[in-house]
């Protein structure tokens with residue numbers, strides 16, 4: 001992945017296997033088993049995804065890192081490449097084959113993330129690299145750029161000729177003004193004998209693959225529930241359950257009915273309404289009695305988990321885990337009723353929550369474990385309250 005741009009078909013074949021493994025643990029799975037679209041799964045947790053790497057973006061990030069390596073270090077490969085092609089614009093040479101062609105399509109990403117410290121100007125694109133000020137000349141002087149005769153010129157090539165020879169005759173008035181400004185900016189700029197350096201804009205000298213990868217996902221809106229779901233000490237499979245819960249993608253009867261997998265959408269626990277996630281965990285009479293017995297107020301929709309606050313009679317620390325413990329208990333209680341034919345029982349639900357709390361305490365640091373004692377005593381008292 002750090003050597004070649006993988007063909008689209010190869011990535012699709014890999015993703016087919018990865019998708020099937022996630023949703024069914026098998027080699028293949030049907031579309032109805034996939035509870036969240038794969039594109040969404042492959043976004044960061046902060047923006048509502050599962051944080052699984054998007055293979056195409058990771059492939060590109062690794063190749064951009066490779067490009068950066070060739071541009072910025074004195075590696076053997078870098079030395080060889082630049083010696084072989086000295087004086088030419090390396091990534092504009094169509095004779096270098098399809099591999100270089102595919103790498104050159106990634107050059108704009110590298111140029112967006114780096115800033116060149118110009119030495120002799122032979123490795124720096126005059127128009128496309130950011131090397132003077134905080135933006136590229138192409139962005140700063142767009143009308144003038146449209147008149148440029150050699151849009152791929154390096155800084156060294158551009159500066160080797162009189163500036164007026166670099167543009168088509170009869171410039172527009174805006175381009176004329178920009179040319180005067182450019183001339184003024186360059187009049188005191190001189191090349192040196194050192195090699196051009198291409199450090200990252202964010203961390204000088206370092207361009208991490210993780211930073212390149214995340215830059216391709218910038219601009220996506222933040223998911224308000226992501227901290228509640230992931231920034232806690234609940235077991236990973238419960239965090240995964242919470243992720244599906246907040247998206248309303250759990251296989252509830254309402255969701256299964258929409259996919260024509262079950263004939264009806266009714267809640268078996270109360271037989272009063274459709275079994276949506278919001279109904280099952282928050283509005284079902286059984287769930288409401290459970291929350292009331294815990295003297296705990298909840299939100300009105302599962303998509304608002306981030307709005308849950310610690311009950312005043314419990315420690316604030318790890319309160320998210322307490323809520324996940326209760327949601328997980330309600331979900332397992334629902335399975336007891338639907339799949340095992342057991343009757344509704346808050347006593348059984350609470351016993352299961354207490355049992356899980358004992359196990360989950362192992363995920364907390366030794367000094368934090370007393371909070372579990374608080375949870376257990378509240379759960380036990382909810383039965384006595386009953």
Ligand SMILES: [Zn+2]
Nearest residue numbers: 267269270284
């Ligand atoms: Zn119900």
